[in-house]
Amino acid sequence: MRKHFIGCIAVSLMWVAHSAAMAAPVDAMINGYRASGGGPFSARAGNDLWHKPFTGNSESRPRSCASCHTADPKNAGRHVRTQKPIAPMAPSVNHERLSDTRSIEKWLRRNCKWTLGRECTPQEKGDLLMYLKGL
Numbered sequence: 469m470r471k472h473f474i475g476c477i478a479v480s481l482m483w484v485a486h487s488a489a490m491a492a493p494v495d496a497m498i499n500g501y502r503a504s505g506g507g508p509f510s511a512r513a514g515n516d517l518w519h520k521p522f523t524g525n526s527e528s529r530p531r532s533c534a535s536c537h538t539a540d541p542k543n544a545g546r547h548v549r550t551q552k553p554i555a556p557m558a559p560s561v562n563h564e565r566l567s568d569t570r571s572i573e574k575w576l577r578r579n580c581k582w583t584l585g586r587e588c589t590p591q592e593k594g595d596l597l598m599y600l601k602g603l
């Protein structure tokens with residue numbers, strides 16, 4: 469009985485530690501954007517940004533995050549150019565998402581440039597990550 473109880477606690481602690489480790493990179497990034505002048509951040513603003521068509525890109529045609537990742541980040545996407553499949557962006561569906569700072573930074577830079585025609589501001593990046601991490 470006692471052994472079982474201790475076992476349960478150990479498993480719970482491991483789970484908590486694991487969740488904390490999973491959450492750390494994206495939360496650290498959000499804190500970084502706050503330190504560079506962004507905030508307060510809102511998932512709602514991130515949601516709006518995700519769906520908003522921008523025309524300031526190289527072709528002056530409407531492009532949005534949803535162009536490749538679909539309107540619902542829980543869905544698998546497809547690259548509008550190459551047609552290559554893209555795994556879902558929502559961490560609840562795809563546990564690998566938002567777990568690697570370098571990957572998030574690299575793709576935000578690239579995708580913001582492609583979609584908005586410029587890099588996203590700390591405010592925009594914080595809003596987008598607040599939105600995505602809650603999915």
Ligand code: HEC
Nearest residue numbers: 532533535536554555565566567571572575579580583596
């Ligand atoms: C032209 C297609 C395209 C558009 C538009 C696009 N993305 Fe992506 N995105 C990709 C591809 C391709 C990857 C990398 C492949 C992968 O991770 O599955 C990616 C990866 C990402 C990642 C990395 C996630 C991680 O955990 O590694 C984030 C965050 C992201 N995109 C956010 C956005 C946001 C925000 C927008 C809108 C500003 C956007 N994307 C627009 C194609 C696109």
